[in-house]
Amino acid sequence: MKISLILPTLNEAENLPRLLAEIPAGQVDEIIVVDGNSTDGTPELAAAAGARVVNEPRRGYGRACLSGALAATGEVLVFMDADGADDPSDLPHLLAPLRAGQADLALGSRLARPLARGAMPWHQQAGNRLAAWLFRRLYGLPLTDLSPLRAIRRADLLALELQELTYGWPTEMIARAARRGLRLTEIPVNYRPRRAGRSKISGTLRGTLGATYYILGTIWKYR
Secondary structure, three states, X not given: OOEEEEEEEOOOOOOHHHHHHHOOOOOOOEEEEEEOOOOOOHHHHHHHOOOEEEEOOOOOHHHHHHHHHHHOOOOEEEEOOOOOOEOHHHHHHHHHHHHOOOOOEEEEEOOOOOOOOOOXXXXXXXXXXXXXXXXXXXXXXXXXXXXXXXXXXHHHHHHHOOOOOOOOHHHHHHHHHHHOOOOEEEEEOOEXXXXXXXXXXXXXXXXXXXXXXXXXXXXXXXX
């Protein structure tokens, strides 16, 4: 299977080059960096490292992911944050269920393993555990986390026709996939402290409240 790795970015020049250097050889066939008008040279660094850069000036995490999916040529899409918290060494484990035909959507669970100190603030942990609990109760899905690290076949993703183009996009992916009968599986993955800068979601009050609103609202909408 041809694998496309999609990395949404906004001013990640301090984190992206090291992350790209860590991607295991032979695991992905193309790397797509979807940049939201960074002002710190992120797209130039991405291109210099061999990634294909897609410019997406419209704001929204889901919009950036969707733009990457539409530009990708791989049969399987992997979504990963560009801040260095996700560990690229987990890619073979994440992709294994899809390569073996055992799953349609593989989700990396950061909370299935002990977290490194400082990797995730307490309010982010609490919010992810609450969302996972709601998925267990309302959807019957044995989830422990709503990690951004995930893999899905491109055809399956586009067939889901996701509408939520902001913080709720990853949550809508899970909800619609469950309602469409896709096979979901969780893979324990590592999660590390962000190397530089501050998270645009959990690192700000506005981002935290916005993510909470869209995530919980999306879970309830498709219950």
